[in-house]
Amino acid sequence: MGLGFSLVAVLTLVLIALGGVGGANLQYLFGVIIPYAAIATFIVGFTLKVLGWAKVPVPFRIPTTSGQMKSFPWINHDKFDNPDTTGQVVGRMLLEVLLFRSLFRNTKTELRDGPRLAYGSDKWLWLAGLAFHWSFLVIVLRHLRFFFADVPVLVQAIEGLDGFLQVGAPLLYITDVVIISAVTYLFIRRVIIPQVRYISLPADYFPLFLILGIAITGVLMRYFIRIHVVGIKELAMGLVTLKPVVPEGIGVLFYIHMFIVSTLRMYFPFSKLMHMGGVFLSPTRNLANNNRRQRHENPWNYDVKVHTYEAYEDEFREKMKESGLPVEKE
Amino acid sequence: MGTPKPEELIQKIDLTPQWPGWMDTPTEIKPGNFCWGAKAKDLDGIGFPNPREWNPGEEDWKLPENWKEIVIEGLRERLEKYRTLKVFMDICVRCGACADKCHFFLGSGDPKNMPVLRAELLRSIYRREFTTAGKILGKFAGARELTMDVFKEMWYYFFQCTECRRCSVFCPFGIDTAEITIIGRELLNLLGCNIAWITGPVNNCYHKGNHLGLEPHAIMSSLEYMIDDIEEYTGVKVEPTFNRKGAEILFITPSGDLFADPGTFTCMGYLLMFHELGLDYTWSTYASEGGNFGFFTTNEMAKRLNYKMYAEAKRLGVKWIIGGECGHMWRVLNQYMDTWNGPADFLEVPVSPITGTRFDNAKQLKMIHAVEFTADLIKNNKLKLDPSRNDHLTVTYHDSCNTARGMGFMDEPRYVINSVCNNFFDMPENTIREQTFCCGSGSGLNASENMDLRMKGGLPRANAVKYVNEKHGVNLLANICAIDRAALTSSMDYWVPGVAVAGVHELVANAMVFKGQGKRTVDLRGEDIPGMEEEEEAEEAAESIAVQEPQEEAAGAAGEEGSE
Numbered sequence: 045m046g047l048g049f050s051l052v053a054v055l056t057l058v059l060i061a062l063g064g065v066g067g068a069n070l071q072y073l074f075g076v077i078i079p080y081a082a083i084a085t086f087i088v089g090f091t092l093k094v095l096g097w098a099k100v101p102v103p104f105r106i107p108t109t110s111g112q113m114k115s116f117p118w119i120n121h122d123k124f125d126n127p128d129t130t131g132q133v134v135g136r137m138l139l140e141v142l143l144f145r146s147l148f149r150n151t152k153t154e155l156r157d158g159p160r161l162a163y164g165s166d167k168w169l170w171l172a173g174l175a176f177h178w179s180f181l182v183i184v185l186r187h188l189r190f191f192f193a194d195v196p197v198l199v200q201a202i203e204g205l206d207g208f209l210q211v212g213a214p215l216l217y218i219t220d221v222v223i224i225s226a227v228t229y230l231f232i233r234r235v236i237i238p239q240v241r242y243i244s245l246p247a248d249y250f251p252l253f254l255i256l257g258i259a260i261t262g263v264l265m266r267y268f269i270r271i272h273v274v275g276i277k278e279l280a281m282g283l284v285t286l287k288p289v290v291p292e293g294i295g296v297l298f299y300i301h302m303f304i305v306s307t308l309r310m311y312f313p314f315s316k317l318m319h320m321g322g323v324f325l326s327p328t329r330n331l332a333n334n335n336r337r338q339r340h341e342n343p344w345n346y347d348v349k350v351h352t353y354e355a356y357e358d359e360f361r362e363k364m365k366e367s368g369l370p371v372e373k374e
Numbered sequence: 375m376g377t378p379k380p381e382e383l384i385q386k387i388d389l390t391p392q393w394p395g396w397m398d399t400p401t402e403i404k405p406g407n408f409c410w411g412a413k414a415k416d417l418d419g420i421g422f423p424n425p426r427e428w429n430p431g432e433e434d435w436k437l438p439e440n441w442k443e444i445v446i447e448g449l450r451e452r453l454e455k456y457r458t459l460k461v462f463m464d465i466c467v468r469c470g471a472c473a474d475k476c477h478f479f480l481g482s483g484d485p486k487n488m489p490v491l492r493a494e495l496l497r498s499i500y501r502r503e504f505t506t507a508g509k510i511l512g513k514f515a516g517a518r519e520l521t522m523d524v525f526k527e528m529w530y531y532f533f534q535c536t537e538c539r540r541c542s543v544f545c546p547f548g549i550d551t552a553e554i555t556i557i558g559r560e561l562l563n564l565l566g567c568n569i570a571w572i573t574g575p576v577n578n579c580y581h582k583g584n585h586l587g588l589e590p591h592a593i594m595s596s597l598e599y600m601i602d603d604i605e606e607y608t609g610v611k612v613e614p615t616f617n618r619k620g621a622e623i624l625f626i627t628p629s630g631d632l633f634a635d636p637g638t639f640t641c642m643g644y645l646l647m648f649h650e651l652g653l654d655y656t657w658s659t660y661a662s663e664g665g666n667f668g669f670f671t672t673n674e675m676a677k678r679l680n681y682k683m684y685a686e687a688k689r690l691g692v693k694w695i696i697g698g699e700c701g702h703m704w705r706v707l708n709q710y711m712d713t714w715n716g717p718a719d720f721l722e723v724p725v726s727p728i729t730g731t732r733f734d735n736a737k738q739l740k741m742i743h744a745v746e747f748t749a750d751l752i753k754n755n756k757l758k759l760d761p762s763r764n765d766h767l768t769v770t771y772h773d774s775c776n777t778a779r780g781m782g783f784m785d786e787p788r789y790v791i792n793s794v795c796n797n798f799f800d801m802p803e804n805t806i807r808e809q810t811f812c813c814g815s816g817s818g819l820n821a822s823e824n825m826d827l828r829m830k831g832g833l834p835r836a837n838a839v840k841y842v843n844e845k846h847g848v849n850l851l852a853n854i855c856a857i858d859r860a861a862l863t864s865s866m867d868y869w870v871p872g873v874a875v876a877g878v879h880e881l882v883a884n885a886m887v888f889k890g891q892g893k894r895t896v897d898l899r900g901e902d903i904p905g906m907e908e909e910e911e912a913e914e915a916a917e918s919i920a921v922q923e924p925q926e927e928a929a930g931a932a933g934e935e936g937s938e
Binding site for chain 2: 046049093096097098100101102103104105106108109110111112113114115116118119120122125126140144146147149150151152153154155159160161163169173237238239240242243244245246247248314316318319322323325326327328329333334335336337338339340341342344345348349350351352353356357359360363364366367369370
């Protein structure tokens with residue numbers, strides 16, 4: 045259900061852009077208005093969402109400890125799996141955000157005859173996830189060339205690295221291959237691993253198809269179907285300098301690409317894709333395990349009804365005296 | 375109870391979920407997999423809502439008419455109080471990394487025991503009530519209406535989670551199902567829907583000081599039995615004190631250790647060791663519970679029970695506190711206690727009176743773990759040990775979920791065990807330390823009416839024990855948790871017969887050589903120690919050597935582990 049629904053939704057998006065630009069000549073709508081609306085939605089939505097999380101208190105310091113805590117000097121401390129200081133927390137977060145440390149631990153469990161539960165290392169999800177996210181980042185950075193009159197040195201360096209294989213004309217970017225392969229893998233595993241398929245919602249397939257659509261239209265434009273690159277740069281520069289222009293002859297494929305990108309941007313703040321911001325705010329990861337050493341305040345801590353010693357002694361005084369226990373009141 | 379045999383239970387496990395999808399699969403509340411509902415008198419005793427007699431197996435749960443409103447408002451309130459909840463409701467990508475990490479899923483194959491789905495039970499309500507997409511798109515956005523069936527489903531599965539946090543270790547965003555379950559149970563509590571096995575102990579603990587409901591004289595007589603046994607088995611007469619003002623240290627341990635084997639043997643271990651050290655410490659009958667079943671009801675109740683520890687420490691005028699071997703107790707102490715009921719400025723930073731070690735890592739909490747205390751003693755050669763007294767044991771160690779993933783207390787117990795036992799083998803790496811598996815009965819689920827569920831949940835842990843049992847001849851499963859001592863005993867009898875269960879301090883006391891001890895041919899269980907019957911004299915001669923060497927080895931072993 046989720047799969048078909050999402051696929052139809054993305055194909056519909058393609059058709060809308062195709063009809064809107066190819067049929068109805070709505071270049072200004074698809075080239076300027078929607079992209080502006082999308083970026084505004086993305087920025088405002090993302091910010092509001094993160095602020096919404098941030099304003100909720102963290103009453104308790106409850107990191108998930110994934111290694112030996114700081115203990116005696118003669119016991120090795122797992123600094124980045126069980127951080128004790130803010131510096132070590134930063135280390136843990138960097139490992140998490142840049143290298144997907146937790147996912148790296150992933151295992152696959154099988155119930156075999158015997159019975160025996162067997163645990164095998166399963167790094168594919170980690171690898172595909174990492175490959176996907178990093179290549180996405182590189183591709184986004186590469187696109188900065190459209191928004192600067194003179195392409196920044198950093199962007200040129202990234203392009204150089206990305207094209208280091210030196211094959212094809214235009215040069216093949218490795219990230220293009222990687223992102224399509226990784227997203228395809230992520231899609232296939234969602235369908236063929238029974239448990240993952242079972243938990244999947246339309247909201248899981250939809251962004252995969254969106255991103256795949258973006259990558260495929262991008263690849264088509266770069267390697268297979270001629271488009272008017274100078275015109276695209278002109279459009280991009282117009283958008284970024286707030287003096288939008290719509291050059292002639294850019295080609296409908298570009299508008300399709302742009303429309304799916306815009307959809308992704310608009311969808312982002314309202315979806316699971318917000319894990320991008322959420323990962324930084326996850327209290328089980330971004331706090332030090334040092335409660336015994338350092339006080340953690342709960343902003344909404346309140347007094348509770350308790351059973352005092354006095355009430356306890358009042359109830360059991362005779363029994364306590366008979367047993368020879370000291371009492372406060374005779 | 376009609377718990378199926380292990381072979382039958384195994385055959386039923388199918389880790390491949392069957393369609394239709396989970397939202398279209400109604401939940402059947404199956405006998406053997408749920409606990410009796412909270413009793414009216416217990417709910418009443420602690421001031422919880424909706425006290426009444428009810429049976430979860432029956433159709434009518436006797437809820438107030440506006441039950442749905444209460445749950446939704448409760449959820450709204452908690453979304454504003456806990457960032458964990460808010461973030462975890464929003465960011466799951468359903469990657470499935472957690473799916474096969476849950477002991478209940480691995481032991482039952484029930485897809486709603488995949489941590490992600492357990493969370494989705496609540497998330498689907500959240501989407502429906504608190505997100506625009508969920509309101510408009512409904513099922514397509516993963517949203518669903520909170521109906522009575524959905525409420526019952528949440529009840530069923532939030533009491534099939536032991537809050538062990540194993541899934542949280544693997545989650546790329548640190549989503550912690552324990553947190554979801556804890557808050558989910560709070561919502562259930564708003565309608566008086568907890569279980570008898572939890573609220574009974576909570577009510578006991580609140581009024582009488584401990585989960586078991588032992589009154590002051592009963593605590594003393596429990597310990598007196600142990601004192602007699604200790605004297606019979608070791609010739610040592612220990613003399614613990616109770617509610618004594620002016621003692622240096624207050625000692626608090628889970629009440630389970632006062633009452634049932636093999637916890638009592640652990641307790642005898644403490645008594646012997648503290649006596650041998652001449653420690654100036656006292657027990658309390660008022661704060662006579664280390665554990666905190668309140669933690670399995672609501673945050674507020676947990677705080678109400680936890681209050682007694684500092685209050686009693688203050689009343690007695692002790693300097694600091696030692697806490698016994700218990701799992702969730704230490705999660706609560708490490709991650710909640712000071713925030714709830716601190717700061718305990720009237721206490722001092724713990725300093726071991728025997729070694730002089732200052733426990734700066736606990737300088738805020740003013741409370742240290744008994745195993746920490748003992749590890750320091752051994753490191754400083756303050757215990758006279760003869761590990762060969764444990765030579766008939768081949769030991770492995772079960773990391774409690776809470777001390778492993780809510781604290782990171784992993785090498786200290788291994789160091790102690792390696793110092794008092796010569797034969798130690800860890801279980802496979804995917805089943806220990808931060809990846810440890812729950813005993814299957816944590817978070818208040820160690821009742822008897824849900825034995826099927828407990829044995830299913832206990833399978834992964836038991837299976838790893840079986841592995842070292844077959845490979846290395848392991849015959850003793852050591853741990854530092856009172857629930858483990860009870861639950862693993864059942865689980866071993868069921869899955870790996872022949873493996874005994876013991877707390878670490880039982881092993882310590884069995885290996886200790888006491889001043890002026892009599893002939894000790896039996897252990898703390900009163901069982902003959904193989905090899906000790908005949909060759910006592912020869913052994914005593916060899917003792918001085920044995921006492922030195924194994925400690926060196928043990929230190930080396932712990933060092934190696936730590937550097938992995």
